[in-house]
Amino acid sequence: MNLTGSLGIDGGFRFQYQNLMGEEKITGDDLEALRPAMEQAANAVRVMRREGFSKAHLSKDGTPEHVYFPRQAYLEEGNPNDEASIQRLEELGEKWKDSVDAAVFIGIGGSYLGDKVVFDLASKPYWNQLPKTERNGYPQIYFAGNNVDGTALQGLIRHLALQARHVKRPLHIQLVPISKSGTTMEPLTSFAALISYMRAHPEWFSVDVTAVTGLDEKESLLYRLALENNWPAFGIPEGIGGRFCILSNPGLLMCAALGYDIRSLLEGAREMSELCLTTEGADNPALLNASLKYLAAEKLGADIEVLMGYGDALQCLGAWYVQLLAESLGKRLDRNGNTAFYGRTPIVAVGTTDMHSMTQQHQDGKRNKVIQFLEIEKPAIPLVVDNPFPQEKAFGLYAGKEMDVLLKAALTANETALTEDGRLNARYVLPELAPRYIGQLLMFLMYSIAYEGELADVDAYDQPGVEAYKRIMKAELAKA
Ligand code: PA5
Numbered sequence: 001m002n003l004t005g006s007l008g009i010d011g012g013f014r015f016q017y018q019n020l021m022g023e024e025k026i027t028g029d030d031l032e033a034l035r036p037a038m039e040q041a042a043n044a045v046r047v048m049r050r051e052g053f054s055k056a057h058l059s060k061d062g063t064p065e066h067v068y069f070p071r072q073a074y075l076e077e078g079n080p081n082d083e084a085s086i087q088r089l090e091e092l093g094e095k096w097k098d099s100v101d102a103a104v105f106i107g108i109g110g111s112y113l114g115d116k117v118v119f120d121l122a123s124k125p126y127w128n129q130l131p132k133t134e135r136n137g138y139p140q141i142y143f144a145g146n147n148v149d150g151t152a153l154q155g156l157i158r159h160l161a162l163q164a165r166h167v168k169r170p171l172h173i174q175l176v177p178i179s180k181s182g183t184t185m186e187p188l189t190s191f192a193a194l195i196s197y198m199r200a201h202p203e204w205f206s207v208d209v210t211a212v213t214g215l216d217e218k219e220s221l222l223y224r225l226a227l228e229n230n231w232p233a234f235g236i237p238e239g240i241g242g243r244f245c246i247l248s249n250p251g252l253l254m255c256a257a258l259g260y261d262i263r264s265l266l267e268g269a270r271e272m273s274e275l276c277l278t279t280e281g282a283d284n285p286a287l288l289n290a291s292l293k294y295l296a297a298e299k300l301g302a303d304i305e306v307l308m309g310y311g312d313a314l315q316c317l318g319a320w321y322v323q324l325l326a327e328s329l330g331k332r333l334d335r336n337g338n339t340a341f342y343g344r345t346p347i348v349a350v351g352t353t354d355m356h357s358m359t360q361q362h363q364d365g366k367r368n369k370v371i372q373f374l375e376i377e378k379p380a381i382p383l384v385v386d387n388p389f390p391q392e393k394a395f396g397l398y399a400g401k402e403m404d405v406l407l408k409a410a411l412t413a414n415e416t417a418l419t420e421d422g423r424l425n426a427r428y429v430l431p432e433l434a435p436r437y438i439g440q441l442l443m444f445l446m447y448s449i450a451y452e453g454e455l456a457d458v459d460a461y462d463q464p465g466v467e468a469y470k471r472i473m474k475a476e477l478a479k480a
Contacts, residue, residue, distance in 0.1 A: 110242020178227025
């Protein structure tokens with residue numbers, strides 16, 4: 001295999017994997033031995049892209065369910081996104097611009113995390129505190145419904161009411177409940193609380209609703225409400241599971257709300273998808289990533305993966321990946337019904353912050369981890385460290401340097417220390433936080449999970465383990 005230590009898209013996303021390889025790590029021979037399984041995985045994913053089905057994948061009710069996540073990148077009628085759906089989103093963004101004061105996105109799990117990732121990567125720091133002109137007229141963004149927390153919700157309502165009192169007019173609020181099933185407890189109850197309060201206080205709020213849900217009246221209570229109340233509704237298609245929906249309406253609506261370039265995001269996703277579908281073995285970055293993680297688990301017992309993004313904005317991307325990995329690969333049974341207990345525990349870390357906490361464990365704890373770094377080469381807003389204390393020699397080490405140079409030095413130091421101790425680590429690199437590269441990264445991560453599901457022979461698209469608590473909770477609520 002062509003093991004160069006680094007691969008990706010020219011001028012775009014790169015996967016640097018050399019620190020996963022070596023005599024006491026994963027060898028070229030290990031990968032050669034896995035070659036037939038890698039070929040099988042590549043074929044299975046190509047079939048899934050073409051036919052929209054993955055081996056043995058069934059919906060919750062036991063019927064075959066499509067797997068369409070790669071189709072999100074291709075604008076075509078019948079796909080999750082087409083020209084008309086993108087135009088509708090862009091028009092919505094234009095309509096909200098200058099007219100909406102605040103949009104409250106109300107969802108949980110896959111119906112929250114993707115939006116939060118887009119918000120963190122696409123908005124400027126302290127977005128809600130910026131004057132509207134600095135936001136180019138786009139609304140403030142809030143989140144609700146990603147927990148059952150009355151205190152937090154009361155806090156949000158009070159915060160918005162105080163703003164209205166301050167500006168002495170009702171705030172124009174868009175509530176955006178997002179729920180594929182349209183029946184999930186957390187978003188539905190938060191939505192109900194918000195809309196009741198806001199309708200009861202027209203002196204502070206003028207409230208509109210835009211729903212994002214499965215467009216099936218029988219299944220989705222939210223869709224029924226949208227029809228009855230004439231709220232605009234955006235669909236979440238069958239075949240797009242919550243954790244894979246960031247590149248369709250739920251995630252793209254956040255792009256629209258921020259004036260973010262949806263087309264470049266999808267272009268990047270398409271570039272990665274094409275690369276993954278047309279290459280084999282070690283020339284396919286997501287397949288190689290999946291194979292190395294699979295071997296790290298099977299051969300070296302690496303059952304923890306830490307995604308450590310360098311920069312504050314990358315924290316939620318880690319949380320999104322936690323869901324993607326945990327729900328997709330954490331499986332009791334393989335696809336033949338045999339006990340597998342497959343999966344890795346995903347952990348989010350942020351550099352440099354967690355170098356002052358978790359890195360101790362990464363460097364000296366059990367050798368059961370892959371540390372996966374994420375680097376953004378060019379900072380969005382460069383800042384040079386000043387030297388207000390010229391008399392202090394120690395300060396001279398930092399003065400005159402860009403903050404980003406310090407960040408990179410910390411990342412390289414962390415990586416080198418782990419490598420010198422034979423610890424498994426790898427680096428994803430994006431040239432900058434531009435929509436196109438983010439699209440490449442998101443698609444790369446989704447394909448990586450799909451390939452690993454194939455290698456481990458587990459269904460990466462269901463989540464039967466969450467049904468156990470749901471049954472118990474329903475019974476508890478009926479009693480309460
Ligand atoms: O990935 C998933 O399927 C889950 O995390 C769901 O997104 C989450 O449970 C929310 O479901 P819904 O969108 O139906 O409200």
